[in-house]
Amino acid sequence: MNRTRATVVTTVFAGASAWQAPANGRLAESVGALPASIVSFLVGGLFLLGFVVWRGGFGSVRSIPTELRGVQLRYLSGGLMGATFVVTAVLTVESLGTGGVIATSVAGTLVGAVAIDWLGLLGVVKSPPGPGRWLGVVLLVAGTVILGGGAPRFAPLALGAVFVVGLVVAFQPPVNARLARILGGGRTALFQTGVGLAAICAVTFVGSLVGGGVGPAADPAQGALPWWALTGGLLGAAYVISTLMSVPAIGAGGVAAASIAGGLAFGSVADSLGLFGLERIPLDAARLVGLAILAAGAALVLRRAPQKPGP
DSSP, X not given: OOHHHHHHHHHHHHHHHTTHHHHHHHHHHHXXXXXHHHHHHHHHHHHHHHHHXXXXXXXXXXXXXXXXXXXXXXXXXXHHHHHHHHHXXXXXXXXXXXXXXXXXXXXXXXXXXXXXXXXXXXXXXXXXXXXXXXXXXHHHHHHHHHHHOOOSSOOHHHHHHHHHHHHHHTTHHHHHHHHHHHHOHHHHHHHHHHXXXXXXXXXXXXXXXXXXXXXXXXXXXXXXXXXXGGOHHHHHHHHHHHHHHHHHHHHHHHHHHHHHHHHHHHHHHHHHHTGGGOOOXXXXXXXXXXXXXXXXXXXXXXXXXXXXXXX
């Protein structure tokens, strides 16, 4: 896949995945936060299972454990990274607010992605950041703060946890892309979704034993569950597959930049239209400036993205 196509694919699917949050949020209002995460992972996993079986039959699923023999554990951890972010967001959103979680995790993800490209980690071609790329990172963070807003109050432990998890999440696309060299894109996404589902189930089980659950509980006052509340897992699965295809072409930094710009741009449109039950937030001058800053930052980061996979 060339750079232009990889950028478009990542931006579009990251934008679609931005609607994953309100879908999962509505689901959480009915069933509880972590149970909603389990349902989301399960829906995505079932979709990917059907896709893999359709492409290669049940044998392609049964052969996954055999083909993973000898693979380093770090390349099997992509789903765990995603699950860690979900749990951390559930635990910190009350302190930081949605905007604070977004802005802080974006900062961590950008730092991690630039470091991956800079050092050539996980098979990504080395791409030392010059002044233009650093300026792009600053602009992306600034645009995120404008669109997402800051934390409602200063909570250093929560901020630190979200930043670190955001940094770790930057490693997810190149880890998955490396594993895809062995399993292929569809089976890699299926496997990592299974890892994430197992991790969320384990956290939910432990939380129920030691503290009666983790995260906000279900709201019995909610009405019938709309169909779109079950689409979060599908959107997440589509985004994972898009990053698998895009990392070799545009690098970890490019994927992070396109994901952030696409996710926040599409999210802003959803807010302005009041989609998915969201409170309508008009695209005022400040938010338009934020979108322009995002576009400029993404362009600067993508300009120096590597064009071919590493050895």
